[in-house]
Amino acid sequence: MNRHSLTSPLLVAVLALSSAAVAEDASSRRRPGSYLAIFINGYGGDHLPREAEKFDKLLTAITREGHFNAILCQYSPEREELCRKHGAAMVVDLLADPHVYKSPDPCQALLKRLRGNATVAAYHLWSDRFGSTGPGRARDIDNVHAWDPTHATFSGTYKADGIGYLAKSDFVSYYDFSWKRGPDKNFPHLLAAWKAASAHDGRLGRYCESDAGLAGKGNPNRLLYIQTTSIACGLRAAMWHIGSRIMNMETFRFNQYGLDLASVNAYLKPMREEIAKIGLPKAIYSTPITMDANHRPVEAKDGKQPMPPGLENHAFPGDFWIQPAGGEFVMGVSKYDGGGKDVVFIANHDAYGEQNVVLKLGRAAKPRLFNRATGKYEPLTISDGKISFKLDPAGGAIVLFE
Incomplete structure (x- = not known):
């Protein structure tokens, strides 16, 4: 048997992974x-x-x-x-x-x-x-x-x-x-x-x-x-x-x-x-809404509040380690600065109404909220497994988990 017939599939896979890594690195540098x-x-x-x-x-x-x-x-x-x-x-x-x-x-x-x-x-x-x-x-x-x-x-x-x-x-x-x-x-x-x-x-x-x-x-x-x-x-x-x-x-x-x-x-x-520094989201999740982007009430359908148009299939999975416990928002889940730290960007679904965002954490983490006034990340207090913060009308927030 030709030994190359055994090694070539592995070689092809290695070369493919190497090529992808080179391309990703070039993209990152750009x-x-x-x-x-x-x-x-x-x-x-x-x-x-x-x-x-x-x-x-x-x-x-x-x-x-x-x-x-x-x-x-x-x-x-x-x-x-x-x-x-x-x-x-x-x-x-x-x-x-x-x-x-x-x-x-x-x-x-x-x-x-x-x-x-x-x-x-x-x-x-x-x-x-x-x-x-x-x-x-x-x-x-x-x-x-x-x-x-x-x-x-x-x-x-x-x-x-x-x-x-x-x-x-x-x-x-x-x-x-x-x-x-x-x-x-x-x-x-x-x-x-x-x-x-x-x-x-x-x-x-x-x-x-x-x-x-x-x-x-x-x-x-x-x-x-x-x-x-x-x-x-x-x-x-x-x-x-x-x-x-x-x-x-x-x-x-x-x-x-x-x-x-x-x-x-x-x-x-x-x-x-x-x-x-926030990577392309690996997942995008949303809460249901009671108010639309124009701050107008949204009627329930079949006893449930609807998702924003286009996000119907992007509800938070039940086994995801971050769960919404308050507020109406969309969340992009990413990695930070090319490393292993989790980071999320949270955006208000209401352009004219403030939100009190509450997140329940299902694993040990050190959450830090980016403060626009100071330009620094500041610790968020965990109480009963939850963190909370205010979100401006139409506003966005970065939470880094260390």
Whole structure:
């Protein structure tokens, strides 16, 4: 008997595991070290000030007052220098010049020069329906990873259309503007992106509406709700639509929609580096709800309170070691910073109502709640096997178990 006929299946398995580990390690190295709040004013062209002085003023406004930490733009050395000055990461638009598939040779040359560049966070490859061109979008992701294996890819679609083609993207992304086009689709689209990202341990990206409600009134709550519920499902980067809708692009002054968005960015700002350390959820669980996202009562069905739309099959399993004992929320269950520690991100199901979250723990653990005010984890007291904390309207919380 040929001895290789016995060893080759084992060899194939070892090589497959090794290949997967190398790919996962490469993906891990590409991920930005912070949650990205990305300012955009369009894509597929240069829609930002070309004059250095004006670009500098724009960066001053969006980073200081708007609390953005990244900007989508066409690359130039001058813009890179200004972004570095303001501590803003560049998300380089590869639908501009050079174009990822219309001019692949210049694009490849640029990306090779940008390998390891500390100011660049990611490359933007697509952001709309792509119909029958899904294989082309997957090709673009592979090409960019080969041309520059040191930076992440951000590629998106509309709703869940063809999202499987984006599975290798570091940020599997989409837009649906769900507050205006159907709040009941928030979780179905999130879960579709989460499942696609799970194939290669990616993360989620999302193009988010900035005018989801009444400016200065309900709008900040709605914007925050989309962020926190998405983060629970693996969101790690958000592009906000759109610069000209939230500010005067000549004076760079924010309107009320822009100020609403700035307040949401400010809320999440202390958590950004911690959010980036939270792995893609291995599981997503939800409580039933008595109030919907708009703080309206939800009727029971057959004597039971319903789950939020899309989360009907994501109730907490009876044998899971964390059980909800109070509050209405969605929870993403992950590992922390690539290690063995368990961490959960909990998001309020109600955009306008506070929650008193109570969790019953079924095993020994040292729970610590991230305090946004101090930027540190603080111990949670365990009483009768339970921990509790307040959750802001539309708010989110990180609990680390040590």
